[in-house]
Amino acid sequence: MKKILMMGAAICLALGLSLPALAAVQVEDEAYYTRFKGQGKSINVHNWGEYIADGSDGYLDVVKEFEELTGIKVNYTTFSTNEEVYARLRNGGANYDILVPSDYMVARMIREGMLEKLDFDNLPNFKYIDESFHNPNFDPTNEYSVPYTWGTVGIIYNTMMVDEQDLGSWDLLWNAKYMKNILMFANPRDDFGIALKRLGYPMNPENPQQLQEALELLKEQKPLVQAYVMDEIFDKMIGGEAAIAPYYAGDAITMMQDNPDLGYFVPEEGTNRFVDAVVIPTCAQEKECAEMFINFLMEPEVAASNISYIGYSSPNNGALAIMPKEITGNKIAYPDDEVIAKTEGWIDLSPEMNLAVDAAWTELLSTDEQYSRWLIPIMMLVCIIMSITINVSRAYRKRRDRKYADQLPPRTR
Amino acid sequence: MKTKTPALPYVLWMIIFTVIPLALVAFYAITDPQGHFTIDYISQVGEYTPVLVRSIWLAAVSSVISLLIAYPLAFWISRRAWNHQRTMVMLVMLPMWMNFLLRTYAWMTILEKNGLINRFLGLFGIGPLELIYTPGAVVLGMIYNYLPAMILPLYSIMTKIPNSIIEAAQDLGCNTWDVLWKVLVPLTVPGISTGVIMVFVPSVSTFIISRMLGGGGNLLIGDLIELQFLGNAYNPNLGAAISLVLMVLILLCMSVTNQFGDEEKGEMLK
DSSP: OHHHHHHHHHHHHHTOTTSOTTSOOOOSOHHHHHTTTTSOOEEEEEEETTOSOBSGGGOOBHHHHHHHHHOOEEEEEEESOHHHHHHHHHTSOOOOSEEOOBHHHHHHHHHTTOBOOOOGGGOGGGGGBOGGGSSOTTSTTOOSEEEEEEEEEEEEEETTTSOGGGOSSGGGGGOGGGTTOEEEESSHHHHHHHHHHHHTSOSSOOSHHHHHHHHHHHHHHGGGEEEEESTHHHHHHHTTSOSEEEEEHHHHHHHHHHOTTEEEEOOTTOOBEEEEEEEOBTTOSOHHHHHHHHHHHTSHHHHHHHHHHHOSBOOBHHHHHHSOHHHHTOTTTSOOHHHHHTOBOOOOOOHHHHHHHHHHHHHHHSOSOOOOTTHHHHHHHHHHHHHHHHHHHHHHHHHHHHHHHHHSOOOOO | OOOOGGGHHHHHHHIIIIIHHHHHHHHHHTBOTTSOBOOHHHHHGGGGHHHHHHHHHHHHHHHHHHHHHHHHHHHHHHTSOHHHHHHHHHHHHGGGGSOHHHHHHHHHHHHSTTSHHHHHHHHTTOOOOOOSSSHHHHHHHHHHHHHHHHHHHHHHHHTTSOHHHHHHHHHTTOOHHHIIIIIIHHHHHHHHHHHHHHHHHHHHHOOHHHHHHHTTSSOOHHHHHHHHHHSSSOOHHHHHHHHHHHHHHHHHHHHHHHHHHHHHHHHHHO
């Protein structure tokens, strides 16, 4: 019975995803999903922007489907960086039930005790998750997280502006021929990861020495870099403003659809494989409802709809089985095993290392001119003294003026 | 006037949303994450001197250029007929109706390598010039965004200067230059100082302009603070310390402005 259903879904999807998403999601165990119906429960979901199928282009409206199936209301909000989520949780006052941070942030949250352990009895659909994503290095015992999407980092280039013999390695980003035509990430982990990889070190720096060498390499590259950007890469690469940019594979596919001149490769030295995972923070109010939502996200039909909408790669074998071959056969989204074998995942750095990475990043982005360390304290002191002098002298003058104003006869105009 | 009750809501508002946050910033700046007293973070700010100097320099340049653009314009507007003045002021305000990010984003499209200016110059075989991702582009963004803040105070003070004063000066033998320096400028000093502050203070602490028009390759002090709070290392103490340094700088600007404002009143008394 299940097979027939799945085949039906596969045919629907294969026949073009333009079918209206009115048909409710077919789930195996309806009783599991309907047990909170009518209790007026609600969950707060905090996800990346544009990171869930919303009913457009014929995909499912996942949030609405979930609400209709379970009767649980979903308050859906979005964020744009991992650090933003972290800061929000650390500041307190947040009450999210579901978060979707990236690998290294999951690890950091686990270390700092910010996440709830998941009850995998409530997550029967975990069986669909591919073995290679079980016990990932950011969650070694696989107690806190369920993978949502994954992808690799590679180099997107404009075939009209880049010579073919220059391709193949991270060296392309240091090629002086493309001066001011190179874009880099505006986040430290990705940039330092690339520099470390080019030096032959692990992408997660192990000691300050490696970090320092990577910093020197990036400083050497800085004159060649047009700008440090994130999502602006879409506009810049599609519009031909820049020739070369490292970015995420899923986004590369999107860009190549808009500009056929663009090409993509994964450097031979190896690259980063990132995973965005679903977790429940300790501030969650409705843990069981949240687990139900996570389980719903792993329903093959739902996962297939989400991943088709997002354009990243899916760890869900059930979803991959029902998706069209054009998507699952795309070597950019689902690279060969030998490429995967050379990838590294982010791990959580120690607090000291995190500070060192941030300091190095600031140093990279600061101007090179040298000023004395004492300039700021001295300037502050001068500023304070000047402010006080000005205010005191004014008060003094005012008092003097008032005194004279009393003594002098009123002036005639 | 005797009773202070009507001011109570504002006083409460100010205590909760101005005084307490300021105290918190100061507290964070002089403590470590465990809450112990330390001046490490303040002294660490010294490492970022180049960033601070660059921010101050760019903000100062944009203030001066804004003043040079706004002064003649404000004078010109203030000499028009009243209904014309209203239209002009509205035109000055018009860009402010649009979202700040959108306005800056528009400049990206204009300055880009395949942007409007370079495409236009390309017609004559010039360029492409490197316009975006330069300090000049950042200054341009600051001027464009904050120019209304310079024009408005200047305009409002200039409308109060009657034509008769200028005519009197001319009657008494002042040439145009003397009218400007001996009559107009002294009378408009409060407007100038308010305008300079209104441009300088937001420019020195801006963080998105430098990222969008400066390419993110050269941080300004605002970017640095943002990085401490929303960045990888999450270091609010250092962020607070940098803010504190910035606040001292702005305090000085404010004192200087007040000084000018007061002198003006003083002169009028005499």
